Amino acid sequence: METTLPLPFLVGVSVPPGLNDIKEGLSREEVSCLGCVFFEVKPQTLEKILRFLKRHNVEFEPYFDVTALESIDDIITLLDAGARKVFVKTEQLADLSAYGSRVAPIVTGSSAALLSSATESGLLLSGFDQTASEAAQFLEEARDKKITPFFIKPVPGADLEQFIQVAAKANAIPILPSTGLTTKKDEAGKLAISTILSSVWKSDRADGLLPTVVVDEHDTALGLVYSSAESVNEALRTQTGVYQSRKRGLWYKGATSGDTQELVRISLDCDNDALKFVVKQTGRFCHLDQSGCFGQLKGLPKLEQTLISRKQSAPEGSYTARLFSDEKLVRAKIMEEAEELCTAQTPQEIAFEAADLFYFALTRAVAAGVTLADIERSLDAKSWKVKRRTGDAKGKWAEKEGIKPAASAPAATSAPVTKEAAQETTPEKITMRRFDASKVSTEELDAALKRPAQKSSDAIYKIIVPIIEDVRKNGDKAVLSYTHKFEKATSLTSPVLKAPFPKELMQLPEETIAAIDVSFENIRKFHAAQKEEKPLQVETMPGVVCSRFSRPIEAVGCYIPGGTAVLPSTALMLGVPAMVAGCNKIVFASPPRADGTITPEIVYVAHKVGAESIVLAGGAQAVAAMAYGTESITKVDKILGPGNQFVTAAKMFVSNDTNAAVGIDMPAGPSEVLVIADKDANPAFVASDLLSQAEHGVDSQVILIAIDLDEEHLQAIEDEVHRQAMELPRVQIVRGSIAHSITVQVKTVEEAMELSNKYAPEHLILQIKEAEKAVDLVMNAGSVFIGAWTPESVGDYSAGVNHSLPTYGFAKQYSGVNLASFVKHITSSNLTAEGLKNVGQAVMQLAKVEELEAHRRAVSIRLEHMSKSN
Ligand SMILES: NC(=O)c1ccc[n+]([C@@H]2O[C@H](COP(=O)([O-])OP(=O)(O)OC[C@H]3O[C@@H](n4cnc5c(N)ncnc54)[C@H](O)[C@@H]3O)[C@@H](O)[C@H]2O)c1
Numbered sequence: 081m082e083t084t085l086p087l088p089f090l091v092g093v094s095v096p097p098g099l100n101d102i103k104e105g106l107s108r109e110e111v112s113c114l115g116c117v118f119f120e121v122k123p124q125t126l127e128k129i130l131r132f133l134k135r136h137n138v139e140f141e142p143y144f145d146v147t148a149l150e151s152i153d154d155i156i157t158l159l160d161a162g163a164r165k166v167f168v169k170t171e172q173l174a175d176l177s178a179y180g181s182r183v184a185p186i187v188t189g190s191s192a193a194l195l196s197s198a199t200e201s202g203l204l205l206s207g208f209d210q211t212a213s214e215a216a217q218f219l220e221e222a223r224d225k226k227i228t229p230f231f232i233k234p235v236p237g238a239d240l241e242q243f244i245q246v247a248a249k250a251n252a253i254p255i256l257p258s259t260g261l262t263t264k265k266d267e268a269g270k271l272a273i274s275t276i277l278s279s280v281w282k283s284d285r286a287d288g289l290l291p292t293v294v295v296d297e298h299d300t301a302l303g304l305v306y307s308s309a310e311s312v313n314e315a316l317r318t319q320t321g322v323y324q325s326r327k328r329g330l331w332y333k334g335a336t337s338g339d340t341q342e343l344v345r346i347s348l349d350c351d352n353d354a355l356k357f358v359v360k361q362t363g364r365f366c367h368l369d370q371s372g373c374f375g376q377l378k379g380l381p382k383l384e385q386t387l388i389s390r391k392q393s394a395p396e397g398s399y400t401a402r403l404f405s406d407e408k409l410v411r412a413k414i415m416e417e418a419e420e421l422c423t424a425q426t427p428q429e430i431a432f433e434a435a436d437l438f439y440f441a442l443t444r445a446v447a448a449g450v451t452l453a454d455i456e457r458s459l460d461a462k463s464w465k466v467k468r469r470t471g472d473a474k475g476k477w478a479e480k481e482g483i484k485p486a487a488s489a490p491a492a493t494s495a496p497v498t499k500e501a502a503q504e505t506t507p508e509k510i511t512m513r514r515f516d517a518s519k520v521s522t523e524e525l526d527a528a529l530k531r532p533a534q535k536s537s538d539a540i541y542k543i544i545v546p547i548i549e550d551v552r553k554n555g556d557k558a559v560l561s562y563t564h565k566f567e568k569a570t571s572l573t574s575p576v577l578k579a580p581f582p583k584e585l586m587q588l589p590e591e592t593i594a595a596i597d598v599s600f601e602n603i604r605k606f607h608a609a610q611k612e613e614k615p616l617q618v619e620t621m622p623g624v625v626c627s628r629f630s631r632p633i634e635a636v637g638c639y640i641p642g643g644t645a646v647l648p649s650t651a652l653m654l655g656v657p658a659m660v661a662g663c664n665k666i667v668f669a670s671p672p673r674a675d676g677t678i679t680p681e682i683v684y685v686a687h688k689v690g691a692e693s694i695v696l697a698g699g700a701q702a703v704a705a706m707a708y709g710t711e712s713i714t715k716v717d718k719i720l721g722p723g724n725q726f727v728t729a730a731k732m733f734v735s736n737d738t739n740a741a742v743g744i745d746m747p748a749g750p751s752e753v754l755v756i757a758d759k760d761a762n763p764a765f766v767a768s769d770l771l772s773q774a775e776h777g778v779d780s781q782v783i784l785i786a787i788d789l790d791e792e793h794l795q796a797i798e799d800e801v802h803r804q805a806m807e808l809p810r811v812q813i814v815r816g817s818i819a820h821s822i823t824v825q826v827k828t829v830e831e832a833m834e835l836s837n838k839y840a841p842e843h844l845i846l847q848i849k850e851a852e853k854a855v856d857l858v859m860n861a862g863s864v865f866i867g868a869w870t871p872e873s874v875g876d877y878s879a880g881v882n883h884s885l886p887t888y889g890f891a892k893q894y895s896g897v898n899l900a901s902f903v904k905h906i907t908s909s910n911l912t913a914e915g916l917k918n919v920g921q922a923v924m925q926l927a928k929v930e931e932l933e934a935h936r937r938a939v940s941i942r943l944e945h946m947s948k949s950n
């Protein structure tokens with residue numbers, strides 16, 4: 081749902097909203113009259129902001145910069161609470177794509193980087209923290225590239241007047257700090273709101289006045305008046321109806337008649353040539369005996385007016401007086417009318433009964449001091465919710481009507497409305513497209529099985545290479561600056577936390593400690609068992625002994641993602657095998673939270689595996705710091721771990737730089753799963769496995785291969801997918817990933833395995849009869865989960881196998897992380913004189929063929945020596 085801004089700018093309020101505590105700049109009431117307000121949300125202020133939204137959502141249309149929030153769930157909660165728009169980091173966009181234009185990317189920094197990222201994503205773009213000249217350049221370049229610019233926000237201290245002009249030229253919306261604005265006439269160093277408005281409005285009158293429509297809170301027109309910059313100033317300052325009389329100058333409405341107005345909101349129309357004042361009118365607006373210049377109120381506003389006046393003056397003992405004082409009577413009337421509405425048949429009957437119901441409902445509201453405007457605002461606020469209630473009728477009402485809670489009742493959607501509307505509109509079913517392998521061409525099937533596209537590596541490289549170069553040259557200082565920028569952890573002064581880690585940084589609930597300990601032990605056992613007992617030794621010829629032995633990689637860097645979700649389980653999957661392998665230095669890296677701290681679960685795991693440090697950084701800067709080392713960050717020999725496109729590209733880049741001398745594990749991208757199910761498979765289990773990977777991110781893909789399933793069984797699985805998905809908090813992400821996920825129908829296990837091997841999934845789940853037997857047919861997969869009792873999530877956390885696995889089909893050539901990932905193998909040869917005699921001729925002959933005489937002589941010289949001494 082898109083909003084039209086009431087005014088062509090947003091007011092930014094920098095204090096956490098109480099909101100009485102807007103101490104500097106405009107007052108809360110003044111901001112409220114302007115309609116929209118912009119806040120920066122920090123993890124520490126999130127709770128407070130949610131409380132604020134509960135109380136003031138009706139007063140303000142809130143816009144939020146949420147780039148400091150790590151959790152996508154927190155952002156969704158803000159949307160659900162009524163945020164009109166959230167400005168997010170570009171990498172958070174994918175996970176929030178289901179919320180359409182209510183989610184907008186912002187980018188800070190240079191125009192070039194900013195614009196290339198917008199060109200890539202094809203999105204609207206907002207440039208934040210720019211000077212007026214930077215904004216002008218950005219908007220101009222955007223126009224050249226045919227990118228629609230959106231919001232622009234000045235750096236603190238920028239010239240606001242200049243900024244507004246720049247924005248107006250390009251139809252961008254400036255976000256102006258409240259501290260730089262005033263509603264007073266001349267306040268030194270501040271810009272009057274009326275000046276901003278009069279600079280954008282266009283009057284076609286000789287006197288420059290602007291036609292102003294005055295409406296009540298239900299948008300009923302009361303009359304037409306005129307405004308000047310001065311009258312708007314006065315109206316905002318006093319929060320009353322003040323206009324410009326064409327004959328008598330400033331006109332304070334009601335000053336003589338007593339029919340005053342409280343100003344609720346001002347707005348400009350779509351082409352900036354008319355103003356609208358929303359007011360609470362005392363008495364009447366018109367000089368004639370009618371509420372407004374266009375006549376009397378009608379419909380519900382009229383009923384409300386009548387009820388309010390009756391409440392004030394109904395004679396004691398009258399029916400109306402009884403209605404206002406007897407709650408039981410009103411309740412009974414509401415029930416009675418509701419029942420009659422339900423049994424009404426014809427449109428006329430329904431209109432008649434609905435009117436009765438509205439009458440008693442409004443009586444109940446007026447009796448409680450609730451206005452029609454309050455009810456309308458509540459309706460509007462509901463329309464901004466994103467998490468839908470099930471719409472089921474409650475307890476006794478459901479029982480009365482014999483309604484069972486719908487198994488597939490809607491639980492969440494991007495466009496929920498009222499409870500009633502929720503019952504009416506069923507959200508689109510979350511379902512995977514079906515393909516019958518015997519009926520589609522191989523090309524068609526291959527196309528459907530294609531993983532969602534990734535950004536081109538060129539575009540990503542353009543972003544990460546300058547970061548890597550900067551870290552290489554400027555070390556700690558550069559790392560810190562990127563952490564300040566990307567993680568908004570501006571208070572952080574050191575980019576690394578060295579062991580021993582303070583106890584207070586790993587305070588965790590007992591049950592979390594117990595869960596980590598169980599998982600740690602299972603992962604340790606499984607990886608310890610991968611240790612080679614003793615070196616491999618083979619006597620290839622008599623006297624020729626070849627060996628191979630392993631040694632731990634001295635220093636390893638374990639990257640633990642922390643952008644959209646914090647994954648302490650990844651810390652276990654990398655840290656434990658590194659510890660078992662005996663790596664001397666284990667360095668963790670993970671993006672810190674905005675307050676500069678690392679999630680305590682990760683610190684606890686770092687402590688358990690004996691990590692020497694935690695690099696408090698993410699992305700390309702963390703990878704570069706570990707690859708090259710800095711003043712305080714240890715250089716490592718190998719970097720392992722999954723991450724987003726920036727992390728993966730940075731790993732590839734440093735591993736190609738011979739100066740870095742650093743290895744990497746593999747490309748591990750968005751999670752995926754392929755489930756093979758036959759007639760034995762429980763539909764609920766199959767659906768749960770598909771959804772467990774679908775919830776990772778909208779880039780995830782899940783595939784079901786159904787072996788000889790009839791329509792009823794397929795339908796049961798599809799119903800389960802929808803039903804379970806609708807209950808998930810991350811349902812919107814699931815919607816995104818399921819959109820590019822498919823079911824393929826085949827006839828036999830062999831066919832299923834052939835398809836699976838071709839796809840090479842990260843996770844393969846076998847929910848088929850005699851699943852173990854099918855393992856022999858697995859040629860390409862990251863990790864296999866066998867039988868009905870083995871959900872994939874056991875592998876993600878606690879079974880013991882590793883969850884850092886190749887995705888994107890790389891399971892054809894890469895293994896997942898395992899003990900061998902943390903060691904290198906060294907071979908040795910050991911020959912006796914007899915051995916050299918046995919193999920020497922072959923060596924000399926091949927050296928001769930390659931014309932490498934020194935090689936040949938290294939053997940012949942020894943053989944001659946032997947024959948001389950015999
Ligand atoms: N295959 C596996 O084994 C596996 C396991 C766990 C997670 N994953 C995947 O890892 C990924 C984690 O990604 P994430 O984003 O949550 O965390 P992340 O830690 O990988 O990335 C966050 C970092 O990206 C950098 N960044 C963000 N925007 C940037 C920009 N515009 N320019 C330059 N750098 C920028 C920042 O430095 C930030 O710290 C997900 O795709 C998840 O599915 C895969």
Ligand SMILES: N[C@H](CO)Cc1c[nH]c[nH+]1
Pocket residue numbers: 647649650750751752842876883884885
């Ligand atoms: N399934 C992911 C790897 O593809 C790992 C993970 C971490 N937490 C939950 N799951």
Ligand SMILES: [Zn+2]
Pocket residue numbers: 751772773776876
């Ligand atoms: Zn997972």
